[in-house]
Amino acid sequence: MKSYKVLFVGSPGSGKTTAIRTISDVEVVDTDTKVSDSTIKRKRTTTVGMDYGKLSLGEDSVLHLYGTPGQERFKFMWDLMVSDLANDASALILLIDNTRNYPFRDIDYYLSEFWDYIVKRHFIIAVTRSDLMASPNEADYQNYLKDKGILAPILFIDARKSVDVLDLVVSALNQESDIDWAEVLHRVAMTELKNRNPDPNSPQFEWLRKTRDVPKISIIEAAMQVRGISGATHLNKEFNTIDTSQEDLECNNLFKSLAKLAAAIKSKAPQLEPVRNISLHAPRKDSVSVFLEQDQSLGLLTLPALTHKQIRQQAEDLLQWSDNVENTQKT
Ligand SMILES: Nc1nc2c(ncn2[C@@H]2O[C@H](COP(=O)(O)OP(=O)(O)OP(=O)(O)O)[C@@H](O)[C@H]2O)c(=O)[nH]1
Numbered sequence: 001m002k003s004y005k006v007l008f009v010g011s012p013g014s015g016k017t018t019a020i021r022t023i024s025d026v027e028v029v030d031t032d033t034k035v036s037d038s039t040i041k042r043k044r045t046t047t048v049g050m051d052y053g054k055l056s057l058g059e060d061s062v063l064h065l066y067g068t069p070g071q072e073r074f075k076f077m078w079d080l081m082v083s084d085l086a087n088d089a090s091a092l093i094l095l096i097d098n099t100r101n102y103p104f105r106d107i108d109y110y111l112s113e114f115w116d117y118i119v120k121r122h123f124i125i126a127v128t129r130s131d132l133m134a135s136p137n138e139a140d141y142q143n144y145l146k147d148k149g150i151l152a153p154i155l156f157i158d159a160r161k162s163v164d165v166l167d168l169v170v171s172a173l174n175q176e177s178d179i180d181w182a183e184v185l186h187r188v189a190m191t192e193l194k195n196r197n198p199d200p201n202s203p204q205f206e207w208l209r210k211t212r213d214v215p216k217i218s219i220i221e222a223a224m225q226v227r228g229i230s231g232a233t234h235l236n237k238e239f240n241t242i243d244t245s246q247e248d249l250e251c252n253n254l255f256k257s258l259a260k261l262a263a264a265i266k267s268k269a270p271q272l273e274p275v276r277n278i279s280l281h282a283p284r285k286d287s288v289s290v291f292l293e294q295d296q297s298l299g300l301l302t303l304p305a306l307t308h309k310q311i312r313q314q315a316e317d318l319l320q321w322s323d324n325v326e327n328t329q330k331t
């Protein structure tokens, strides 16, 4: 039996679990858990263990599909998977969510995180959720990669559609000419119509079960699990504290003042773009940053080692997970 492996990586909500579920012959063991108790703007669950699925490619070959958890706080899993389970994978598929604030920045981030892994394997970029946000378009992505000197196929897909995900897999395994892709496609389409049975013999099954039991956590708890963040405060639209890790009242008040400053700038200089982030940096001290959205703000105290770009990436990830505050308070 010939066996192939591909690894899916990408930002939270980019569709890794969905893609694997869409084409797997076996039920994908559910290691998703509800996202934080200040809940969810983009989706209700996130992967905490990993995704594993399996697709038969004919009588004597099989494809194993692995997906990493997207959230930074589960990053230890990335290293574990890259060095172990998916070390002999032949391709890395990077899913990019086109609705995120800076999809190109996501590409840069994953390129640098997985560079050593990528250079030895097929590398494919798949852009998801472009039905919800059309820009950047295919040409934009191609130009961006060309400028960076990266040669990688770019596919625009809907991770919920088996045909689209299979296209990705075909591209990932394109050197394997002895696979009857038409047959695989037909079978996957048929399976979509049937109920799928769990495969209790899968060696990952037991392992995955063990990784399931993760308590629900809030945006503040999630923030505190990110390397380099030493304090966090979540503010509502009126700049009142929803939740905080900070005992230090002075620092909390500083977050509030910075958030209010942004509002003041907006009212005093309406011709300017609204300020979305204010940061105070001192070379050897913790940085104080506030990230503002329409209905909420997140204040972060971060160690000097973290660059501003890293802090921003973390704040974006965290904020994209928390529901707008009005909704949260209603429910
Ligand atoms: N509209 C739209 N929705 C999509 C598309 N691809 C995926 N989705 C949806 O986006 C969500 C993606 O969620 P997941 O598959 O859980 O994302 P993930 O990458 O596993 O996220 P983490 O486990 O948190 O890292 C699901 O609700 C999908 O149904 C797409 O192309 N268009």
Ligand SMILES: [Mg+2]
Residues within 6 Å of the ligand: 016, 017, 018, 032, 046, 047, 051, 068, 069, 070
């Ligand atoms: Mg997932």
